[in-house]
Amino acid sequence: MTTASAFDPAGPAGDDHAAGLRRDQWRERMGLAGLAAPALLLVTVTMLVPVGWLFGLSFLDDNGALSLEHYRRMLAEPSYGRTFRTTFEISFVTTLICILLGYPLAYFLSQLPRRAANLCMIAVLLPFWTSLLVRTYAWLVLLQRSGLINTWGMKLGLWSEPLQLVHNMGGTLIGMVHIMLPFMVLPLYGTMRAIDRNLLRAAASLGSTPVHGFWTVFFPLSLPGLAAGAALVFVLCLGFYVTPAMLGGGKVTMVSNRIANDIELFFNWGAASALGVVLLVITLVVLVLAARLSRGAGLFGAGH
Amino acid sequence: MRLAGDHERPRDAAASASGSATALPIAVRRLSKAYGAVPVLDEIDLDVRPGEFLTLLGPSGSGKTTLLMAIAGFLRPDKGSIRFGEREVVRLAPHKREIGMVFQNYALFPHMDVARNVGFPLRLRRVPAAEIARRVEAALQMFQLGGFGSRRIDQLSGGQRQRVALARAIVFEPRIILMDEPLSALDKQLRERMQIELRQLHERLGTTTVYVTHDQREALTMSDRVAILDRGRIARIDTPRAIYDDPGSRFVAEFIGESSFLDVAVADGVARAAGTTIRAGNLPTQQGRCTMVLRPERLHLLGPGQGEGMNCFDGRVTGAVYQGDTLLLQTVLNGGSPVALRVTTRGGEGPPPAPGTPIRIGIAVSDTVLLPDEAKGAP
């Protein structure tokens, strides 16, 4: 990343080196850009190209001719509508529960002194980095008919017959909330920690009660983190596969499950890729909307 | 390419005091740099003499740091030439320019102790280990830091860190040293002490030094010459005394020292200001307007009967600010111009004149400086 190794010895007076300097600048820029080249190459080759290729399939019918048949079928057949509705329902409900559980937890952590907070964070980070397969399996074991919850529930006399807690929507929701909660808590916590404590002190000195100060000062400032977390959770739920597959018992079909089925059972690449295109588009729309909203909320609540 | 020959050349302490044979001159020609449409360096021509201590002075945005960074090689200009002696370096990478550099925040390596910091440039030049140790200790001793080698950076005070940064910058005997506001992070007393130390260091080593600061007092204290930059151009370059005594332009006069200014009307070779006729050594114009510079310490409080050989003005006191060793008297002259003058306090005097007291100020004709009028426009 160095400039030309040869330098002009005492050159002619008045030589302003403009062209040479421009070349050096360009060479240095390219050198630094080149550092990113391997990563860019990898991502292009393993992600952008295959996904693009796949999306191309959605525009071909079974004979290989250009057609919108797959998209038409999506609009026509009611089962697709059901799949999308299920997906959105689960995503909404999961996001909502994550907000209800995650916000108090993030707030609680942000009020702790740093050392204690870091310690409690382990309880968030360990599940976060533990394989979601392991965690989903844990819920399978806990929620099954002979599982922990049923056994203790019956022992405590809460119910007499084992409840069907898994292989249904309920079990899926529980599992998904558990997987998604750290995604909500981490950005929220970060935003909350960054809120200037002087703002709350100022509010108190101006006569605000702690509760009032929370709702008028703290909460608006935490909204960007909340929006980020909620968007992240929602988008992850949209594309989620493992948990509904394992805890849904075949009764919960989200878009990703449908895509996998189309390929594994029916070898219907066209339908699967069309679904994929729609899924990606919805994902991008949600992310862009969330980015716009959080920027707006950030401006509105900016207190720095 | 390392100038290995430098290590073998003996350094003559006596010769270095007046600019040793090993010091290099710097020649900058037509150096320009623009960010978009905004020129930051505008066809700069500059000559730094071998062994000279030159300060680049100017307000923020004047281009002084940009110019220094270009000389160092961290900023690539759009065009121009930079020569160290005979060698064209404008396209040379910074690590080949053989310069010693001190940054404002010292930029010491926190993961190395003092000795490894100072020895860093020597290790890069593959100096044998035993010699590195010897030269590091010698450099540290030059800054009264003998024996500090094993200390960690976070154990040092601000002044000590500054000295380690200096030791690191000179240990490999560069022939040019660049400094970017190295003292601005220090408190006032330490800063003034370091200014003297740096000046002494320069006299000892005799290396060509280019120093950037926005503090005009610092520039006047330390430099052989000062170059004042204004919006990417050199407005004035001269010795501190010459600049102070004869600023040459309102911009320079406003930047150096704390002066008051008086509008002067000239008609047929006669200058008048604040209701009196002015006598001065030079008249920039026979007809029109010019500006008179009033340095606070060149103004005198006149009693009745005094004022021989002076330009005298009448006015009244508006305020007095006690500043320890001096008293700053704020006045308004007849005609409305505010003027400030400094009076040395001697103790045992009475209270300063109350606001409203009539007052007579004088400035020696030989101290009177008139500047041509400039169109005062915003940059």
Add this chain to the structure above:
Amino acid sequence: MSWLDRPASDTQISHGARLWLYAVGALVLAFLAIPTLIVIPMSFSQSQYLEFPPREWSLRWYEAYFSSSSWMAATATSFKAGFCTALLATPMGTLAAYGLHAGRLRFAGLAILALLTPTIVPVILVGIALFYAYVQLKMVNSFLGIVLAHTMLAVPIVMMIVGSALKSFDLDQERVARSLGATRTQAFLQVTAPQIGFALVTSAVLSFLTSFDEVVVALFVSGGDNATLTRMMFLALRDQIDPTIAAISTIMIVITSLLLAVSQLFGKSDP
């Protein structure tokens, strides 16, 4: 109870008034932590039904795991893939983060966005797209295929971690090093890299975990001789609840915890 009356924050709200918050916080933390950890003691239960607490303690599920050649092969594959991923993704992501951060290039924003797409695109799509591509290239079930895919997933993580470490690093130190005679490479290796070392270690650990824990892409892209552990676990669970999985899960949790602890040890002491 004097502790309850003491103020909990600058707004002088007392601990007592916040008790509900502490309770909720504790409950949610328990909700997060307990299911993750409860598999551990259950894996030692003798019974087929994985009781808690186990009526009889036994290592039978561990024996089943360690004595099965297919499980062991899958484990080896996962470890190898994880190491390769960490080995590839860490330098790639670090160089990309450095180049885009230090270069101040105009298209840097676009490049960063491109390098973050693996986190935006739903993993299922990545899985089937790669499956399709690999089928065409006859690379399905190949070790190279899975390593490339996992590296691609890990690079954004490395970039984000190293990128944020570089942002809070004083690049003037590199400039000083260069003024003292170091090339850009020497300055990076001798001055910058030692100081962002914690970020490099964390990136390597998290790259490994990303690969080791990854399910969806592995499901489509690994298989046969190169099936990963997670793939085998998923398929096994689709058929029945095999208690061996509990033993494997425990081992995976332990590995994750150890690696996280390692990265914390090398990490900055205080943010």
